[in-house]
Structure formats: C-alpha cells, structure tokens
Amino acid sequence: MKDRQPLMAALNENMLIVNMLLSLFFLPGALTVYCGGYNPALRITTPNNMEALIGSCLQIPCTYNTKDPTYNSSKTIYGIWMKGGVNFGVNPSPVIFNSSGLINTFSLNITGNLKEKNCTTLFPNLTTSHTNKYFFRVENGPFRVTACADPLQITVKDSPWSPSINVPSDLKENQSVTVTCSAFTPCPQSPPELTWNLQQDSLRQTEKNTNGTFTTKIQKNITLSDTHDGYNISCSARYPVIGGNKTAETKVTLSVSYAPRNTSASISPSALVSAGSRVELSCSSRAKPPPSFTWFRNSKDGATKVSVSQVYSFNVTEEEKFYCVATNDLGQQKSSVILVDIKDDQSSEFQILNILKILGIVLLCTSIIIFECWFRFSKKPKKEPEEPTYVNNVMVTKAS
Incomplete structure (x- = not known):
C-alpha cells in the first residue's frame, strides 16, 4: 500500500499538470498564441470582407473544415459567432450568437x-454599429475551437451599390447582343429591384456566385443598328430596407460601328461655270469608323476614278458628271450623280446686249411722250377773265 502512494502522488501531479495545460489552452489569451504559432485546428471558408446595407440583411456563406480527431459529427455541434479583435486575452471578444440558443x-x-x-x-x-471583425467557433464535445485564422470583416454602409451594365465589346450594326444589368445582392431574401430604359420584358434573376454570394440581374437581347450608336442605357437598382428603399443608378453609352449612311456630293460654285474656271467637289457621309472617299467621272466608256479624297478640285473644260463613294470596313455607299454644267458665254453676252437695246428704246419712247405732252400743254392759250354784267345793279353771271 505504501509502495502505491508515490505512484498515486506522481499520477496526481501529472493530472494537475494536464489540467493546468488544458486550462491554459482554453484561456482566451491562449487563442492568439495557438493561431499564430501552430496550424489552426479549424478553418472556415467565407469571404474575407463582406459589405451590407443599413436596414437590410446579410447572408454569410460559410463552410468549415477540421482534421482534429476529437471532432465527432455524430455528437451535437454548436456554432458560435464572436465579435471583436484578434487578441482575445487583452480585449476578449464577446459571444454574440450560440446555436444552442443561450446567446443571440x-x-x-x-x-x-x-x-x-x-x-x-x-x-x-x-x-453601422455592426461594422466589425467576426470569428466563428465550433463546439463539439471536447472539440472547442475558434477559426481565429479566418476572421470575417463586415462593413455596413449607408449607400447602395451601383449596378453594373455589361455590354459586349466591338459592337457592330446588325449584330445581336445581350445586355445585362446586374447588382450585388448581400441579402438574397430581399433582392434589389432592377429597372432600365430598355423594354421591360425580362424577368429578374438572383443567381449564386462561386464564392457563395449572390447577384441579381436582368437581360435584354438587342439587334444593333446605326441608331444605337451613342445611345445611353441606364439601369437602377432599388434595395428594400427597413422604412423604405435605397436606389443607385448606372449609365453606359453604346459605341456601334456601322457602314456609310447619307452619302452626298456637292459642288462649289453651285451655279453655271465658265469653261476654264475652277470648281470644287465635296463628298460627305455618316459612318463609324470614318470612311474614305473616292471620286468617279461618268463617261461613255463607264466610270473612271479621278481622285481618292473627300474634296476634288479641277478646272472645267467640258460638261461632265461625277459621283463619290464612301467606304469603311463595314461597307460602302454611292452618292447621287452631280452635273458640272458650263454656261454659253457668247449667248449670254448677246442676250445682255438685246436687253440693253430694248431698255434704250423704251427709255427713248418714254422721253418723247413726256416731252410731247409738256410741249402741248405749254402752248395752249389762256382764257381772259370775263367782265361781270349788272342788271338793275345786280351782277348776272353766264351759265357755262
């Protein structure tokens, strides 16, 4: 019996040491040493940083993993969330939730x-008071470990997230594209309502991302034309929150390439020109990317290329017809034919002389008529005034 007393004393001493070590292990301050110096026994997979909106909810995607042999999934498992910093010994993190129902x-x-x-x-x-760092802990019988190597930073903001509008690059006319408006969805139970200035015929869809978060989107198929170039697409996301809604909007401008449109030719001066004078032909067109211009002369033998430029200047020698062609990578368009007409200078001079002669004759005749009228009026004799006749001292006038 006496021989067993030293053995029992040694066992008691070892048990005391083990208890002290266990107590030290589960002290809050020991967690920092454990996370910093050893491989953590519990790891969780969740976004490192998550944002939420005031008055709404946040769904935290979370899975955990452990290789600790003391973990036993057949036993009751409790999930615990703690709020605070890493150094639990100096500034202990309070437990804000325990799935046992004791704390929430x-x-x-x-x-x-x-x-x-x-x-x-x-x-x-x-x-906003919920903005902080959070840690997850699992308690499962003797397995009681905090995933202190995987903190989750939650930031609560007052302004909503602007939606994003996704449009394929290198847009061309006659191309069929899908335009997507999507919005970050931290709370899939209350997804944002999406609206835009396109035809409202698409259903709202809330999809799960690869990291466990969610995105809400709407889509629209468009067959592009030149009229879509410079078109502004606006999309707004309205998030339901306690007491109302919070809305953000995004706009994008489409850039669509298209073949030449409204190609036309003009001439300066626009009136009849004399032979040998210089004229300038100008070609214009609406296209994206900007087109190149080619001038052609129409003749009996067909069209002949005369210039590769937007403006073509030359000295007129005869009556001719021209047209231009605007070309870019997507196509080309021909202008209407423009006529360079030469005036008959001799015929014009003859007409002017005839007009001057006629004017001279008219002026001469008018002068003669005016002079004849004046002459006749000036030669007409003047009537003498008649003496009044008195009868019985009464003046009598002659009836005219």
Whole structure:
C-alpha cells in the first residue's frame, strides 16, 4: 500500500499538470498564441470582407473544415459567432450568437447544416454599429475551437451599390447582343429591384456566385443598328430596407460601328461655270469608323476614278458628271450623280446686249411722250377773265 502512494502522488501531479495545460489552452489569451504559432485546428471558408446595407440583411456563406480527431459529427455541434479583435486575452471578444440558443445578441440564424459542415449564417437588420471583425467557433464535445485564422470583416454602409451594365465589346450594326444589368445582392431574401430604359420584358434573376454570394440581374437581347450608336442605357437598382428603399443608378453609352449612311456630293460654285474656271467637289457621309472617299467621272466608256479624297478640285473644260463613294470596313455607299454644267458665254453676252437695246428704246419712247405732252400743254392759250354784267345793279353771271 505504501509502495502505491508515490505512484498515486506522481499520477496526481501529472493530472494537475494536464489540467493546468488544458486550462491554459482554453484561456482566451491562449487563442492568439495557438493561431499564430501552430496550424489552426479549424478553418472556415467565407469571404474575407463582406459589405451590407443599413436596414437590410446579410447572408454569410460559410463552410468549415477540421482534421482534429476529437471532432465527432455524430455528437451535437454548436456554432458560435464572436465579435471583436484578434487578441482575445487583452480585449476578449464577446459571444454574440450560440446555436444552442443561450446567446443571440443580434438575432442571427445559422441556416446551414452544421453536421454537413455548413455554417452559412443570416445577419438581419444591420446598422453601422455592426461594422466589425467576426470569428466563428465550433463546439463539439471536447472539440472547442475558434477559426481565429479566418476572421470575417463586415462593413455596413449607408449607400447602395451601383449596378453594373455589361455590354459586349466591338459592337457592330446588325449584330445581336445581350445586355445585362446586374447588382450585388448581400441579402438574397430581399433582392434589389432592377429597372432600365430598355423594354421591360425580362424577368429578374438572383443567381449564386462561386464564392457563395449572390447577384441579381436582368437581360435584354438587342439587334444593333446605326441608331444605337451613342445611345445611353441606364439601369437602377432599388434595395428594400427597413422604412423604405435605397436606389443607385448606372449609365453606359453604346459605341456601334456601322457602314456609310447619307452619302452626298456637292459642288462649289453651285451655279453655271465658265469653261476654264475652277470648281470644287465635296463628298460627305455618316459612318463609324470614318470612311474614305473616292471620286468617279461618268463617261461613255463607264466610270473612271479621278481622285481618292473627300474634296476634288479641277478646272472645267467640258460638261461632265461625277459621283463619290464612301467606304469603311463595314461597307460602302454611292452618292447621287452631280452635273458640272458650263454656261454659253457668247449667248449670254448677246442676250445682255438685246436687253440693253430694248431698255434704250423704251427709255427713248418714254422721253418723247413726256416731252410731247409738256410741249402741248405749254402752248395752249389762256382764257381772259370775263367782265361781270349788272342788271338793275345786280351782277348776272353766264351759265357755262
């Protein structure tokens, strides 16, 4: 019996040491040493940083993994969320949620199946005071470990996220494209409502991303034409929050390439020109990218190329017809034919002389008539005034 007393004393001493080590291991301050110096026994997969909107909720995608032999999925598993910094010994992180139901400060809800190592959590009714760093912990019998190597930073903001408008690059006319408006969706239970200035015939879809977050989007198929170049597409996302909605908008301008349109030719001076004088032909067209211009002369033998430029100047020698062609990578367009007409200078001079002669004759005749009228009027004798006749001292006038 006496021989067994030293053995029992040694066992008691070892048990005391083990208890002290276990106590030290589970002290809050020991977690920092454990995370920093050893491979963590619990790892979670979740975005490192997540943003949420005031008055809305946040769904945290979360899975966990451990290779610790003390973990036993057949036993009860509790998921715990803690809020605070890394150094738990100096500034202990308070437990804000325990799936056992003992603590739930922020009305959290683990929607994932902990037995399937799914710790997805719904965080409702967020305010700016919820902006902080959070840690997840699993308690499963003797397995009680915090994933202190995988903190989750949550930032709660007052302004919503602007939606994004996705349009394929290198747009061309007659091309059929799909335009997508998408918005970040931190709370898939209350996705944003998307509207835009395109025809409202597409259904809203909320899709799960590869990292477990969600995106809400609408789509529209468009067959492009030249009229879509410079067209502004606007899309707004309205997020439902407590007490109302918060809205953000995004706009993009389409850049569509198209073949030449409205190609026309003009001449300066536009009136009849004399032989030997210089004229300038100008070609214009609406196209993207800007077109090149080629001038052709129409003759009995067919069209002949005379210039590769927007403006073609030359001295007129005879009456001729011209047209231009605008060309870019997407096509070409021909202008209407323009006539360079030469005036008959001799015929014009003869007409002017005839007009002057006629004017001279008219002026001469008018002068003669005026003079004859004046002469006749000046030679007409003047009537003498008649003496009045008195009868019985009464003046009598003659009836005319």
